[in-house]
Amino acid sequence: MSIKLARRLALTGYFGLIIWVALWHGLISPHPDLSVSFMLVMWLPWLFIPMKGMLKGNPYTHAWAVYLLMPYFLHAATLLWVDEGERWLALVELVLASTMFIGNTYYAKFRGRELGLSIRKKKKEA
Template structure:
């Protein structure tokens, strides 16, 4: 995988997930019990936190942004299991979150190498 392909996957998953959250909770299947505004406030701000670093191509931002995907993975996984009516919506969410995850991980690794960044290995203790 090339750095450019990894970045493209990361940004496609990122902006796709952001758009999907808006479409799903705002238009396709709004919650019958909670307001659209509340749902968007619940699901969207987490995706806005890394936007500056993602747009700049900062490998550190790409690396830590994967942790912000956990609620989306969990949400999609639970709905795939329990809600037949929204299963396809959850499958799209899972696909986009996975695309962002894979793109971010490879981009952080490849771009980090290009920039000479690394995580130092712990020295082995001599006995």
């Protein structure tokens, strides 16, 4: 995988997830008991936290942004298991989150190497 492909995957998954979450909870299948605005406030703001670093191509931001994906993975996996009516919606969410995860992981690795960044190995004590 090339650094360009990794970045493209990362940004596609990232912006796709933002758009998908807004469409899903705002238009396609709003929650029957909770307001649309509440659902959007609950699901969207976390995705905007890494935007500046993602757009700049900061490998550190790409690396830690994968941790923000956990609620989306869990949400999608849970709905795939329990809700036949929204299974296809959850599958799209899972694919986008996975795309972002893979893209971010490889982009952080490749770009970090390119910039000479690394995690230092602990020296063995004698």
